[in-house]
Amino acid sequence: MTPRARVAEPFDRLDTLSSAALRRWWTGRVRRVLEIAVAELPFYAEKFAAAGFDVQRFRSLDDLDQLPTFRKQDMLAWQTERKCHRLGIERRIDRSVGETFTVSSGTIGTTFLTVNQRWRRAQGKSSARAHWWAGFRPGSPFVISAPAWHSYAAIQPYLAEFFEAPCVVVSGTYLPRYADRIVDALRRFRPRYVTMFLPMVFSILTAARRSGIEPRALFDQVEVLLVTGAPITPGMERHLKEVTGVGRISEVAGVTEGVLATSCAEGRGLHVAPDTCYIEALDPRTRQRVRPRERGSMVHCFLIPEGSVYLRYDSEDVVTIDDSECPCGLPSPRIKILGRWEHSFRLGGDTLLAYDVQLALEDGVPETVGMPFVISREGLNAGRLRLLMPEPERDAHDLAARLRGHLQARFGAAVEVVWVRDLPLQFKGVAPVLSETQIG
Amino acid sequence: MDLREFPFYRSRLDARGVPEPWSLDDLEDYAAEHDDPFAGRVREGSRPAVALQIEATSEPPVWAALGPAELDAWAGVVSRLWRRFGLGADETIAFFDYGSNPCVLLSSSIYVSHLRRGAATRLGAHTICNDGVASMTARMLVILENVRPVGLVMRRDLVAPLAEALATHGQRGAKSLRWAAVSEVEGAAATKDADRLADVLGVPVRRLLRADAAFFVAGDCPECGQFHLDRSYRAESLGEGEIVLSAPFVGGCPAIRYRLGRGELLPAGCPLERKAVRLAW
Numbered sequence: 087m088t089p090r091a092r093v094a095e096p097f098d099r100l101d102t103l104s105s106a107a108l109r110r111w112w113t114g115r116v117r118r119v120l121e122i123a124v125a126e127l128p129f130y131a132e133k134f135a136a137a138g139f140d141v142q143r144f145r146s147l148d149d150l151d152q153l154p155t156f157r158k159q160d161m162l163a164w165q166t167e168r169k170c171h172r173l174g175i176e177r178r179i180d181r182s183v184g185e186t187f188t189v190s191s192g193t194i195g196t197t198f199l200t201v202n203q204r205w206r207r208a209q210g211k212s213s214a215r216a217h218w219w220a221g222f223r224p225g226s227p228f229v230i231s232a233p234a235w236h237s238y239a240a241i242q243p244y245l246a247e248f249f250e251a252p253c254v255v256v257s258g259t260y261l262p263r264y265a266d267r268i269v270d271a272l273r274r275f276r277p278r279y280v281t282m283f284l285p286m287v288f289s290i291l292t293a294a295r296r297s298g299i300e301p302r303a304l305f306d307q308v309e310v311l312l313v314t315g316a317p318i319t320p321g322m323e324r325h326l327k328e329v330t331g332v333g334r335i336s337e338v339a340g341v342t343e344g345v346l347a348t349s350c351a352e353g354r355g356l357h358v359a360p361d362t363c364y365i366e367a368l369d370p371r372t373r374q375r376v377r378p379r380e381r382g383s384m385v386h387c388f389l390i391p392e393g394s395v396y397l398r399y400d401s402e403d404v405v406t407i408d409d410s411e412c413p414c415g416l417p418s419p420r421i422k423i424l425g426r427w428e429h430s431f432r433l434g435g436d437t438l439l440a441y442d443v444q445l446a447l448e449d450g451v452p453e454t455v456g457m458p459f460v461i462s463r464e465g466l467n468a469g470r471l472r473l474l475m476p477e478p479e480r481d482a483h484d485l486a487a488r489l490r491g492h493l494q495a496r497f498g499a500a501v502e503v504v505w506v507r508d509l510p511l512q513f514k515g516v517a518p519v520l521s522e523t524q525i526g
Numbered sequence: 527m528d529l530r531e532f533p534f535y536r537s538r539l540d541a542r543g544v545p546e547p548w549s550l551d552d553l554e555d556y557a558a559e560h561d562d563p564f565a566g567r568v569r570e571g572s573r574p575a576v577a578l579q580i581e582a583t584s585e586p587p588v589w590a591a592l593g594p595a596e597l598d599a600w601a602g603v604v605s606r607l608w609r610r611f612g613l614g615a616d617e618t619i620a621f622f623d624y625g626s627n628p629c630v631l632l633s634s635s636i637y638v639s640h641l642r643r644g645a646a647t648r649l650g651a652h653t654i655c656n657d658g659v660a661s662m663t664a665r666m667l668v669i670l671e672n673v674r675p676v677g678l679v680m681r682r683d684l685v686a687p688l689a690e691a692l693a694t695h696g697q698r699g700a701k702s703l704r705w706a707a708v709s710e711v712e713g714a715a716a717t718k719d720a721d722r723l724a725d726v727l728g729v730p731v732r733r734l735l736r737a738d739a740a741f742f743v744a745g746d747c748p749e750c751g752q753f754h755l756d757r758s759y760r761a762e763s764l765g766e767g768e769i770v771l772s773a774p775f776v777g778g779c780p781a782i783r784y785r786l787g788r789g790e791l792l793p794a795g796c797p798l799e800r801k802a803v804r805l806a807w
Contacts, residue, residue, distance in 0.1 A: 165672055169671075171673045181650075183648070184615075184647035185647070186636040186644075186647065186652065186654070187618070187652060187653070187654040187673060189654075189656070189669070191665060195668070196672075198669075198673060201636060202636075203636075206636055228639075232624075232625065233626055233630075233631060233637055233638065234621075234624075234630050234637045234655040235625050235656060235657045239637070243636070243637065243638050243639040244639070246639040247639045247640065252575060253577070253638065253640065254576075255576065255578050255631065255638065256579050256626065257578075257580070257581035257624065257626040258624055259625075259626075259657050259658065261659065267579060267587055270579070270586065270587045274563040275563075
């Protein structure tokens with residue numbers, strides 16, 4: 087029997103558990119959080135009682151099946167009913183200090199999360215673990231580009247403290263017009279580890295060029311670029327390495343309601359931070375667990391019983407879970423969040439995401455890696471894949487033919503390629519499905 | 527504090543060791559000439575715990591530096607301001623501005639490293655920040671409706687979008703507000719901006735006077751109409767109606783004799799805060 091790989095630099099003892107031991111740890115942790123939820127959080131006391139759930143009979147993670155799941159529209163309905171941002175899922179122990187609220191915004195509406203100092207310590211440590219996995223180490227300045235208003239911003243200051251790093255706060259926010267201010271921060275403070283929202287990476291590179299700074303020079307001291315905001319394909323990872331010169335591109339993914347996962351050096355998916363959450367992938371129709379590596383709807387239990395506690399929350403993200411052993415030795419399974427079910431589309435008899443099109447493009451036509459594109463809603467409505475892409479300077483006709491041929495063979499559907507003059511930088515790596523009227 | 531340790535001040539000191547007053551232009555000029563992000567205002571070789579990019583600077587951007595005790599002291603200034611405006615325990619203050627505005631950043635210890643007690647959370651109050659861009663105005667309405675803050679602090683350039691949104695979608699949660707304040711990147715918004723917001727919200731709207739390079743913020747007063755200076759600051763009146771400010775609570779990145787602009791120092795005596803030195807600005 088091949089011995090289990092050992093983690094080269096474990097964050098702590100939790101990283102050294104076997105997969106089986108982690109499941110036992112998770113069982114105990116989930117049970118503890120369920121006990122608190124039933125005892126202290128009116129929302130769960132009511133819902134779990136209605137489901138006939140007795141936490142004393144919780145014995146294994148499979149027993150989560152007995153609990154109902156909740157989605158954003160459920161939370162919005164309760165928010166409307168209560169006329170309040172507090173849903174009865176907020177645990178608060180220290181009433182002498184005020185709380186901080188963040189937002190979770192989606193296409194159907196905005197809900198709110200409560201965080202506090204106790205949450206900060208626990209989530210901070212788990213987030214530090216995730217950043218450690220991604221390659222972060224102490225001492226390098228920690229750049230915060232859009233403080234205060236979102237959930238990652240609520241934990242970045244803790245990470246700066248944890249990693250004994252100067253906290254560098256950029257003025258402005260995650261908009262291209264502020265990219266030059268982030269460029270200034272990178273130039274001045276030369277961080278070795280940078281976290282960035284994927285579309286902003288390209289805005290930063292553009293701003294650097296405008297300032298006469300060669301992009302690779304801007305990143306020449308960066309050892310790890312941790313990217314968030316979109317699922318990264320292997321081709322996009324290669325592209326980012328090429329344009330920035332950074333040796334390691336890591337990926338972090340999560341949801342505001344309490345999911346966190348980051349890639350290890352092996353790059354075979356994102357390890358779930360076990361002290362943040364436990365994740366299941368359920369068939370969106372049958373609500374049964376899907377097989378490993380099959381696509382399901384991401385349902386999670388947040389395992390930090392402070393502030394807003396989401397249990398069996400269906401974020402309606404498309405996720406795969408791989409619980410096979412990772413060569414890095416970390417015991418927690420690897421996930422990949424591929425997109426949202428609301429953005430999926432039917433083509434050639436399959437349910438697909440923009441991620442699938444991006445993968446297909448870079449597999450078959452490697453020179454398209456890094457090219458932004460838009461999937462036309464009108465094309466999909468007509469049963470075809472119609473891509474809007476910026477016209478290359480040369481050989482556009484030939485490239486279009488190759489794209490059509492490859493994608494038609496791949497997806498079994500008619501394909502059109504429409505060259506446009508330009509597309510917004512925000513679409514690079516985050517291809518949307520849009521009506522062509524929105525492109526102009 | 528020996529200002530000779532700070533390159534920016536070294537060349538500005540007179541025979542008594544008092545620096546010549548300076549402005550943001552002077553900081554930008556120094557930063558550009560010496561390629562120093564802190565414009566010579568930190569000791570050589572120091573490694574500040576927190577570096578803040580001063581929003582009002584751009585050519586080049588200049589940074590300010592703070593340590594934990596200095597952050598806490600500045601948060602104390604902001605806390606006294608929120609309390610004077612009317613923020614209390616278990617109430618919520620909402621921000622419609624970038625999180626990098628020090629009034630936002632200092633309000634919760636969640637928002638910035640090394641801040642032990644946030645300006646609002648130390649009062650037992652809660653905070654929520656909505657990103658300070660016009661495209662987030664619709665979300666601001668949702669915040670007002672559901673979070674029901676008692677106070678709203680917002681950027682001057684968002685008054686118009688918010689006013690339009692409230693006119694279109696109705697007052698909704700704005701009814702919970704008891705006060706608001708309008709903030710400018712540097713200086714203070716015009717009275718007409720505060721008045722417009724007051725007309726829309728139906729609550730008193732205060733103006734903030736802000737000078738991030740001097741770690742300064744002050745709010746005007748409904749009683750006397752002037753800006754009250756927190757006890758943490760030292761203000762001087764130069765000839766010809768110019769005011770310079772110093773923030774003695776910051777030692778690692780000194781702000782001594784910053785040119786605030788034209789104004790008039792008034793004696794204390796406002797019935798709402800009897801000991802506060804006041805500024806007509």
